[in-house]
Amino acid sequence: MGQVITFAQQKGGAGKTTVLAHLAAAWSKAGKSVAVLDLDPQQSLAQWAQLRDDEGVELVESRDYRASSDMRSCRKKYDLTLVDCPGAAATLLDNVIRETDLVVAPVQPSAMDVWASRTIIETSTKNKTPCRLLLNRVPPRFNGADDLIATVVDGGGELLGTKLGNRIAYSRSIMTGQSAQEISPRSLAASEISGLAKEIEALLKI
Numbered sequence: 614m615g616q617v618i619t620f621a622q623q624k625g626g627a628g629k630t631t632v633l634a635h636l637a638a639a640w641s642k643a644g645k646s647v648a649v650l651d652l653d654p655q656q657s658l659a660q661w662a663q664l665r666d667d668e669g670v671e672l673v674e675s676r677d678y679r680a681s682s683d684m685r686s687c688r689k690k691y692d693l694t695l696v697d698c699p700g701a702a703a704t705l706l707d708n709v710i711r712e713t714d715l716v717v718a719p720v721q722p723s724a725m726d727v728w729a730s731r732t733i734i735e736t737s738t739k740n741k742t743p744c745r746l747l748l749n750r751v752p753p754r755f756n757g758a759d760d761l762i763a764t765v766v767d768g769g770g771e772l773l774g775t776k777l778g779n780r781i782a783y784s785r786s787i788m789t790g791q792s793a794q795e796i797s798p799r800s801l802a803a804s805e806i807s808g809l810a811k812e813i814e815a816l817l818k819i
Contacts, residue, residue: 615646615688616817619696619713621706624729627719628749630657631783632809633695637662638792639810641669645692650675650683652705658697664790677705684712693819703732710736715817716744717773722751724764734770743816746770747809750779775809778802 618636620629630653637647648671651658662672671691675683680696687694698709710716718733720726730746737744777783782793782802793802813819 615690615692615694616714616819617684617688617694617696617712618715618717618813618817619698619709620717620719621698621710621733622718622720622730623732624720624726627721627726628777628783629717629719630661630697631787632717632719632747632749632777633697634658634661634787635783635792635794635806636810636813637670637693637695638665638667639794639806640693641667642794643810645669646690647671648673648687648691648694650680650687650694650696652677652680652709653697653699661787661790666790680705681708681712684709688712703736706732706736707740710742711740713740713742715813716742717747717813718744718770719747719749719777722748722755724760727764727770730770738769744770745773745816747773748776751776752779773809773812775805775812777805777809780805 620633622629637649641647647669649658649662650673659672673687716737718730720730734744780802782797782800786793786796794806
């Protein structure tokens, strides 16, 4: 049986689709079979997957009313199933997290972004699903780490150790159905994604 990871965030612009796509590409390159489910109405993940020529990343067409059953089916067929879930749909969020092994909630480094994650954290806690916040788009000179960590802890959340910088390679690669590791394998972005993949693998004991 495979593992299911859901990427969710209430606040727009957190970068959940970009993070998901990069991890999908990294795991496919590592030889794992990967399914991606795009439940976000914007369908950005589906567009990335369609641009990509990669038999290891399978775009699975799904809808909110059958998301749970599609996730269970993918768990049986793929090593990893990555779900792009819109945070605003409360019922959908609850159903998806119930079928999930790990929730990753990307947040930009601000208290308001962390506060916007509370619904994700609360829903994960209710369903007894592990949830981790991922600091994303971190500027080069970020001095508020201690205050932000305190805000996360006060909100009942837990941060991943890996942080992703605000790097052009992430957005540029997505436009062509690629990843930062593919267009710039020696870049800091490529190194960050590799570290994030390993940290998540350790959490899930993959």
